[in-house]
Amino acid sequence: xxxxxxxxxxxxxxxxxxxxxxxxxxxxxxxxxxxxxxxxxxxxxxxxxxxxxxxxxxxxxxxxxxxxxxxxxxxxxxxxxxxxxxxxxxxxxxxxxxxxxxxxxxxxxxxxxxxxxxxxxxxxxxxxxxxxxxxxx
Amino acid sequence: xxxxxxxxxxxxxxxxxxxxxxxxxxxxxxxxxxxxxxxxxxxxxxxxxxxxxxxxxxxxxxxxxxxxxxxxxxxxxxxxxxxxxxxxxxxxxxxxxxxxxxxxxxxxxxxxxxxxxxxxxxxxxxxxxxxxxxxxxxxxxxxxxxxxxxxxxxxxxxxxxxxxxxxxx
Numbered sequence: 001x002x003x004x005x006x007x008x009x010x011x012x013x014x015x016x017x018x019x020x021x022x023x024x025x026x027x028x029x030x031x032x033x034x035x036x037x038x039x040x041x042x043x044x045x046x047x048x049x050x051x052x053x054x055x056x057x058x059x060x061x062x063x064x065x066x067x068x069x070x071x072x073x074x075x076x077x078x079x080x081x082x083x084x085x086x087x088x089x090x091x092x093x094x095x096x097x098x099x100x101x102x103x104x105x106x107x108x109x110x111x112x113x114x115x116x117x118x119x120x121x122x123x124x125x126x127x128x129x130x131x132x133x134x135x136x137x
Numbered sequence: 138x139x140x141x142x143x144x145x146x147x148x149x150x151x152x153x154x155x156x157x158x159x160x161x162x163x164x165x166x167x168x169x170x171x172x173x174x175x176x177x178x179x180x181x182x183x184x185x186x187x188x189x190x191x192x193x194x195x196x197x198x199x200x201x202x203x204x205x206x207x208x209x210x211x212x213x214x215x216x217x218x219x220x221x222x223x224x225x226x227x228x229x230x231x232x233x234x235x236x237x238x239x240x241x242x243x244x245x246x247x248x249x250x251x252x253x254x255x256x257x258x259x260x261x262x263x264x265x266x267x268x269x270x271x272x273x274x275x276x277x278x279x280x281x282x283x284x285x286x287x288x289x290x291x292x293x294x295x296x297x298x299x300x301x302x303x304x305x306x
Contacts, residue, residue: 020235021243021290028246028283035276043273055266096213109270111260113212118265 242290
């Protein structure tokens, strides 16, 4: 009796899974995995750390020198640490501490939305060349 | 009929708020990853009682649980509000246009995708203003949304089947 129940449950699980569901799932997985590859190719490791407060540039620092700085945000001070060509936020006055838990990054950005502090890692030069290279292959 | 709808909306909203608040307490390996299990309730409401009920449940859930958690009208609330509304609208439109094409799993996937898309868009518009930073996290968000979307779809499917089994009308 138990095995029949399990079988019924399994049937119920797959019963309403239509072909369109499976195609959509496959498409999403393909898109996201090719997105990973595209991102790796299009955005190489940065060289500069750019810190913005409320959308305005506050600091611009090189990624290859180890420092710790304090950034004054909307609700308090955010501590940013640069070490071994990586950046992280070490202290923040926000509630959920998402920015701290993001950890070290070497590309992209760490965002602290409550304090309006954003730490970007980008390239200081050669950006246009890179774009042209990407287009022409 | 009218009062029965209200009763159902109230009941499902209560479930959704409870799940949403519980989910907020769960630690996640990646900080901004949310499992979106409250979306199961939206999904079940949409399939069982239609778009208007699902929209009501989503609005009540997002607003009330943000008041309970203490993020009402804050940045987290704006993200959660826009994500919830857009995913419900996307699922509702898909379900009313092609009711037979997608099952609960497909609807849940669409909901997760639009939830992420809306949040990325809002994050870009209001907070980040840097297309590269958004683009870098997009594939990861789509992949995670797909995984949680499938799981939520399966659970929603079981829920929908159980409810339709128990209420024969």
